[in-house]
Amino acid sequence: MAQDNRDTVISAWRTFAAHDAEQIAAFFTEDAEWLAPEGNATALALDGPSHMIGRKAIARFIADDFPRLFVRDVAVEFHGVYAAGDRVIVEETMSATLANGNAYVNDYCFVFELKDGLIHRVREYMDTARGHRMVFGTAR
Template identity: 55%
Template sequence: MTSASNKHLVLNAWKVFATRDPHLVRDVFAPDAEWLAPADNATARALDGTHHLVGRDRIVRFLTEEFGTVFVDDVRVDFGGVYADGDTVVVETRLRATLANGGRYDNEYCFIFELHAGRIRRVREYMDTQRGAKCFASAVTA
């Protein structure tokens, strides 16, 4: 696949993630896919989970079931740059949402997608972990 078609594949995958349809989400990942985020990030802590998701089914569960229990409303992903070199696509995003604790989440990310045979094989996620932790700590008080 070309760099341009790989960019399209990854941007389309984001639309699929937003559907939270497990069958559609499953189709964009290779069976041996991995998703690696910074250790001890706020989302993993909120889920009492891991920063390293291994296997397509585990990633699908995170995106279609667990994500929505943490980021509960007003979820918005804005895209910055999207860059591709062969089977590697880099995406800059900003995620904003209402958290389960009532607080507001607002953080910037960089994702590196590694593709194989038209599917996502590996995602490496980078974010400001301190900013994320502050967002989770700022629950709305009545």
């Protein structure tokens, strides 16, 4: 079970890069939730929520909204993917060129909770202050 859930999350992550909303939605339960820190720079820059509910909303964000801010050179370096039961933890560094021309590099930790082989909840953690500096100020 844990290995199947790990494989699902890795496959989902590869699919996110294609920005195809229909393919992305297929990885989530109908009532899936994605929770990021309130006031994070991505949500603020895109005038969107930090808590998305429903696979269509999540898929639309990944397929349509995300590429409006992270416009080029998006790369994800995985540092670890750990699975136990219905949970998969992903540690990664994401880099990209932002719409404002700044370089973006930030570390993330995601906690995926799966139900019946689909992603039911995602909790996202990142350095929100660093993200804010890169999106709205001078990047270091």
